[in-house]
């Protein structure tokens with residue numbers, strides 16, 4: 001067992017930390033207030049090679065292992081998990097799905113521009129009636145000669161409104177249930193395809209999500225990705241990578257909350273001494289640090305297993321579930337330590353608290369990961 005980071009890993013972590021400080025933090029407050037996702041972040045990340053660290057070099061990534069990629073994601077999310085997620089989600093989820101299931105032609109056409117920040121790609125699975133349960137997907141794909149006719153709605157899709165290309169899952173044969181699902185690509189501007197931004201958000205306000213509508217949308221058969229019936233299986237590595245991103249990102253978010261809390265607890269004087277000198281505050285700080293350290297090593301360990309191609313279903317659920325729940329708890333304690341100042345956006349902890357709530361939902365809710373762990377340990381599913 002080796003707990004040391006390599007020189008290269010330390011270098012990438014430091015690079016990402018500096019990027020977060022110089023490029024994400026300065027505009028964060030204003031963008032959040034105005035609900036603006038700063039698209040420029042994508043190109044800036046790409047110019048430093050940080051947009052798609054895990055993707056192969058031939059498709060515009062850095063070809064790094066998952067531990068190094070996780071270190072980069074952790075450092076970026078110390079500034080903002082929501083903004084980092086909006087920036088890197090294309091290369092992480094839909095692009096990885098395309099890498100696994102796409103034809104050479106599809107991969108050569110879409111992956112390099114997405115990994116270099118020239119095009120934005122979204123991955124669309126969730127619908128008004130199909131969240132955790134993909135068997136409820138109603139978006140239909142009907143074959144007509146050399147085309148597929150698509151009808152349906154996708155919601156809460158990261159970058160859905162601004163995407164140049166969307167990888168989505170639709171039902172080709174309802175009688176087959178999950179085995180009828182297939183994956184397709186559609187480009188912006190295709191007749192019958194429209195999108196609107198998600199409004200009224202209470203968190204992730206500097207991120208970007210949208211609703212997609214497909215109305216008698218015709219796409220050529222060449223736009224199908226992989227075989228019908230394999231959509232969920234083909235999506236697995238992309239979903240798994242998104243979960244690793246969220247686990248590592250939640251650790252970064254929580255670490256930022258701890259750093260801010262320690263600084264504040266040393267400076268804020270009440271009852272004649274810095275609040276950090278009160279035993280009850282020290283108890284909270286100690287619990288924060290201990291939980292963050294546990295979450296960090298769950299995330300690094302699953303990144304290690306993933307890099308080596310070792311089966312890691314329950315380990316990924318341990319990491320995503322524990323890291324995001326820890327981030328939520330740590331951020332809520334950080335807000336309390338900052339008192340009233342924690343409730344305004346002059347300090348990072350309020351932003352992190354809002355991000356942490358949402359991080360427990362996307363990439364599989366806490367309950368879905370508990371059920372996955374239960375299924376793996378008990379060898380029986382509670383959710384079928």
Ligand SMILES: Cc1cc2nc3c(=O)[nH]c(=O)nc-3n(C[C@H](O)[C@H](O)[C@H](O)COP(=O)(O)OP(=O)(O)OC[C@H]3O[C@@H](n4cnc5c(N)ncnc54)[C@H](O)[C@@H]3O)c2cc1C
Pocket residue numbers: 122123124125126130131132133155156157158159204207209358361362363364365366367368382383
């Ligand atoms: C910021 C953001 C970005 C997103 N980006 C994307 C994207 O790019 N692409 C995409 O496809 N989707 C995206 N989503 C959607 C996200 O994946 C879903 O919200 C998530 O999968 C949960 O689905 P749901 O919200 O419909 O909740 P539901 O599945 O309806 O769950 C509601 C509640 O019921 C619980 N629950 C459900 N089933 C069970 C059960 N069997 N046992 C116990 N409890 C249960 C859940 O844990 C949850 O607490 C995004 C969401 C957000 C907020």
